[in-house]
Amino acid sequence: MxxxxxxxxxxxxxxxxxxxxxxxxxxxxxxxxxxxxxxxxxxxxxxxxxxxxxxxxxxxxxxxxxxxxxxxxxxxxxxxxxxxxxxxxxxxxxxxxxxxxxxxxxxxxxxxxxxxxxxxxxxxxxxxxxxxxxxxxxxxxxxxxxxxxxxxxxxxxxxxxxxxxxxxxxxxxxxxxxxxxxxxxxxxxxxxxxxxxxxxxxxxxxxxxxxxxxxxxxxxxxxxxxxxxxxxxxxxxxxxxxxxxxxxxxxxxxxxxxxxxxxxxxxxxxxxxxxxxxxxxxxxxxxxxxxxxxxxxxxxxxxxxxxxxxxxxxxxxxxxxxxxxxxxxxxxxxxxxxxxxxxxxxxxxRALNPTVMETVGWPEFVAQVETAAARMPPGTAILTSNYGEAGALTILGRSEGLGNPVVSGQNSYADWGPPSGSPETVLCVGEFTLPYLHRFWSEVHEIRPITMPDHIRNQEIDQHAAIYECRQPHGTWAQLWPSLRHYD
Incomplete structure (x- = not known):
């Protein structure tokens, strides 16, 4: 050879x-x-x-x-x-x-x-x-x-x-x-x-x-x-x-x-x-x-x-x-x-590699959201600003098992659609702003900001993630969902 x-x-x-x-x-x-x-x-x-x-x-x-x-x-x-x-x-x-x-x-x-x-x-x-x-x-x-x-x-x-x-x-x-x-x-x-x-x-x-x-x-x-x-x-x-x-x-x-x-x-x-x-x-x-x-x-x-x-x-x-x-x-x-x-x-x-800090604080995030959800009417949907928040609540949390559907409008999550029922009362969680949420609900109340342990900083803190109670929607889920979709 x-x-x-x-x-x-x-x-x-x-x-x-x-x-x-x-x-x-x-x-x-x-x-x-x-x-x-x-x-x-x-x-x-x-x-x-x-x-x-x-x-x-x-x-x-x-x-x-x-x-x-x-x-x-x-x-x-x-x-x-x-x-x-x-x-x-x-x-x-x-x-x-x-x-x-x-x-x-x-x-x-x-x-x-x-x-x-x-x-x-x-x-x-x-x-x-x-x-x-x-x-x-x-x-x-x-x-x-x-x-x-x-x-x-x-x-x-x-x-x-x-x-x-x-x-x-x-x-x-x-x-x-x-x-x-x-x-x-x-x-x-x-x-x-x-x-x-x-x-x-x-x-x-x-x-x-x-x-x-x-x-x-x-x-x-x-x-x-x-x-x-x-x-x-x-x-x-x-x-x-x-x-x-x-x-x-x-x-x-x-x-x-x-x-x-x-x-x-x-x-x-x-x-x-x-x-x-x-x-x-x-x-x-x-x-x-x-x-x-x-x-x-x-x-x-x-x-x-x-x-x-x-x-x-x-x-x-x-x-x-x-x-x-x-x-x-x-x-x-x-x-x-x-x-x-x-x-x-x-x-x-974090300036050299932000990835590592994105693996910190998810159990604490879930606990804060579930505490807020427990005070809401039964079956209240949880709308998150990104797939990480939605995934954490689904995999680490008990929200869906307690009857709180978890949804998001980001990327492929948007394809899986809005929850059933009415958006009359929704718990919105994450990197939302008040002007953005007011596009979909007349009444928006910030319950509390999301905090991380030991003063850790990550995407949630940088973008002022918070938990909001939203009421009086400007339409049904089917009418709101196309505008809630986003790629990033």
Whole structure:
């Protein structure tokens, strides 16, 4: 067999050792705080099975529903997230092997993924960011393997991964576009074979159910994408935040990314320029589309892998101690991305990563709302301003069991409709303002503001979330509901 087509030997022991360390660190703090608002939403969304939702395809909500059905509260969801992160670590080592790296390069690549701020922070909760990372990592390995083997069947895993990815997150379209551009520019010979075309057809076929759902519902995913772009500030806003990609890589690991770009672009690894094309495509498309800085971050795995190969090749000429670099980056990532500090101390890091603080205070929130609901007429509906509040009341609370339906007009919650009965008396909870509520009810009384323990600040406090008693509606639920719908 041609040497180039031989299976690169994966250094299982060191790579799995790195993954094991990452898993242990994550498990230690996995449930230190509590649920995240997005996790509530994924679980509730999964309880409304469909081929799509206004803000995502169906895969992650379905997995969240399964995980939440297991005992242990939020822990099974976090275990799913940690498993995805461990998979990315192993695939980072595998990709370094596909790029021609030995045991040292594979260990460095696996360590970089395990210590990257982006990969660590995404695994703090279960959701589309961490499952999307696994899809990108698997796609890089599948394409590298297919190009090495040069057989039709070798391309089929890439098609399956692409199809799964499209049923998980719409941004995988950009990943597939990057693969196509990379092949068109540097591997046209591969495009003369049926393999890539069959893989593309397979991915499209697997994505059809979600596409059909989107089309039948008027393409709400596009409207949602526009809302998110506007919130980011459009292309200029994304461009201004693009330097955050260096922070997401992990400041000590930026040099490894530079080495990766050099190897893929001009070094002995230029046969793998297709991987650099994916990174470039992701940065350009997501920036022009007003995407968030972390959208192209999963492509960092290719730079880590290629940089690790170059680091291995130049080990005798450079004094940089990569284990120390990886450990330093890992410490930074853990402090920024994980709830390792007391909540009040973690509050100081909220500007760098607000996600962690969104996992604090939900039981206290539920208790405050249920105390107010107990003083309302039986069957009073609870209308929340966002899906996190509605999910917390549904999963952690007793409101629905006590006859208080919990609804929201945000995103897919709006599709599940208003409650039955009359909106004569409604308990409105969350980031509402008095002028907004007066659009729907003549009489609005603020019962109390939402407070968090230990002076914690999160989205609820920033937006002055409160509990309101609303009476004398300006119509029926059917008449009010279209104006209560909102995407954000």
């Amino acid at each position: 041609d040497a180039a087509r031989q299976q690169p030997k994966l250094a299982w022991r060191p790579v799995l050792a790195v993954a094991a360390v990452a898993v242990v660190v994550h498990l230690v703090v996995a449930t230190r705080y509590g649920w995240h608002r997005d996790e509530f939403y994924y679980v509730i969304t999964g309880r409304h099975p469909a081929w799509g939702y206004v803000d995502q395809p169906p895969l992650t909500p379905l997995l969240a529903r399964w995980a939440a059905a297991l005992p242990g509260g939020v822990l099974p969801l976090r275990v799913f997230a940690i498993a995805c992160q461990a998979g990315c670590v192993v695939l980072g080592g595998k990709l370094a092997a596909e790029f021609g790296g030995g045991a040292r390069a594979q260990t460095i690549a696996a360590g970089a993924v395990a210590a990257s701020v982006e990969f660590v922070a995404a695994s703090v909760l279960f959701g589309t960011p961490v499952t999307d990372q696994l899809v990108w990592a698997a796609m890089f390995v599948a394409v590298a393997r297919a190009l090495r083997l040069r057989t039709t069947t070798a391309w089929l895993p890439a098609g399956v991964i692409g199809g799964i990815g499209l049923e998980n997150k719409d941004t995988v379209v950009v990943l597939l576009l990057g693969v196509a551009i990379g092949l068109l520019v540097w591997h046209r010979d591969a495009l003369r074979t049926p393999g890539p075309w069959l893989a593309g057809a397979l991915a499209v076929l697997m994505a059809v159910p979600n596409v059909v759902w989107d089309a039948r519902h008027g393409w709400p995913n596009l409207a949602m994408a526009q809302v998110l772009s506007d919130r980011t500030g459009g292309p200029l806003g994304s461009l201004a935040k693009l330097p955050l990609l260096l922070l997401l890589a992990g400041p000590p690991l930026v040099v490894l990314c530079v080495l990766g770009v050099r190897r893929l672009g001009w070094g002995p690894g230029h046969d793998h320029r297709w991987a650099l094309a994916i990174m470039a495509t992701a940065v350009v498309v997501f920036t022009l589309g007003g995407g968030k800085p972390y959208y192209p971050a999963p492509a960092l795995i290719a730079l880590f892998a290629a940089g690790a190969v170059r680091a291995e090749m130049t080990a005798g000429r450079r004094r940089l101690r990569w284990p120390a670099v990886i450990v330093l980056s890992g410490l930074i990532a853990v402090v920024i991305g994980y709830p390792v500090l007391p909540a009040r101390a973690q509050n100081a890091l």
